[in-house]
Amino acid sequence: MIIKNLSKVEAKEISLWKYIGKYSVYNYPSWDKMCEQKWAITIDDVREIEYFGLYNTSNILIGNFRLHNTGDCILVSLALNPSLCGKGLGNELMNAIKNQSKIKYPDITKIILEVRSFNRRAIKCYLKNGFKIESIYIKNTLTGKDIFFKMIYYFI
Numbered sequence: 001m002i003i004k005n006l007s008k009v010e011a012k013e014i015s016l017w018k019y020i021g022k023y024s025v026y027n028y029p030s031w032d033k034m035c036e037q038k039w040a041i042t043i044d045d046v047r048e049i050e051y052f053g054l055y056n057t058s059n060i061l062i063g064n065f066r067l068h069n070t071g072d073c074i075l076v077s078l079a080l081n082p083s084l085c086g087k088g089l090g091n092e093l094m095n096a097i098k099n100q101s102k103i104k105y106p107d108i109t110k111i112i113l114e115v116r117s118f119n120r121r122a123i124k125c126y127l128k129n130g131f132k133i134e135s136i137y138i139k140n141t142l143t144g145k146d147i148f149f150k151m152i153y154y155f156i
Contacts, residue, residue, distance in 0.1 A: 003096050006051035006064055011041050014064055019082045022118055025143050026079065040066065054096045063093045067101055069108065073152075074101050076113040090125035098129070102155065109155050114139075117147040126151050 006014075015028040028034060035042045041051055054062045065078040076097055080090055101111055115122050117136065127133075131151040139148050 001062070001092050001096060002055040002057070002059070003052050003100055004055065006041075006047055006053045008044065008047070010053055010061060010064075011047060011051065013061065014041075014079065017079065017082050019085075023082070023085075025116070025141070025146075040068075052096070052100055054093055062089055063096075065093065065097050065100075067097070067104060069105050072108075073110045073112050074105055074108050076101075076111050078113070086121065090122065091129060094125060094129035098153065098155075111153040111155075112150065114148045114150050117149055123149060123151075129153070 012031050015031045015034060017028070018024070019026045029037075031042070040046045050066050050068055051064060052067070053064045056062055061081060062084055063078060063080040065076060068075040068077075078093060078097065080093055097111065101108070111131075112134075113126070113131070115126065117123075123133075131153045133149050134152045135150045137148055137150065138145050
């Protein structure tokens with residue numbers, strides 16, 4: 001697997017990924033709408049520092065992630081190509097996140113992410129990769145109120 005910074009072209013490609021069923025809450029609006037709303041992935045300076053793509057050896061984009069340094073921890077957001085979900089590649093993505101976090105922010109000792117409570121597939125993957133559930137909370141989202149798990153990984 002190969003990790004590299006995410007280009008604008010690849011960010012636009014990701015905005016076209018479509019998840020089905022209950023996972024459709026993870027679908028992006030149009031690229032133009034994302035730009036209007038100033039999503040971090042659309043801002044060149046932010047994307048170049050915080051966003052990464054994970055590619056297989058054929059240079060196919062498997063997934064992407066954002067590492068946002070708060071000074072205290074690394075906040076992570078991630079997505080796996082919807083056509084590749086359920087094939088065990090989440091573990092590869094989690095390893096890439098942990099490895100890139102160590103390289104980019106060697107002094108930070110924890111990674112935090114949040115996940116909707118219904119996303120059992122992702123939660124199972126995160127737990128398998130050393131994350132622990134720290135809290136459960138309700139949050140207002142674009143689709144209404146959702147229950148989220150806050151999960152933390154501590155570097156040893």
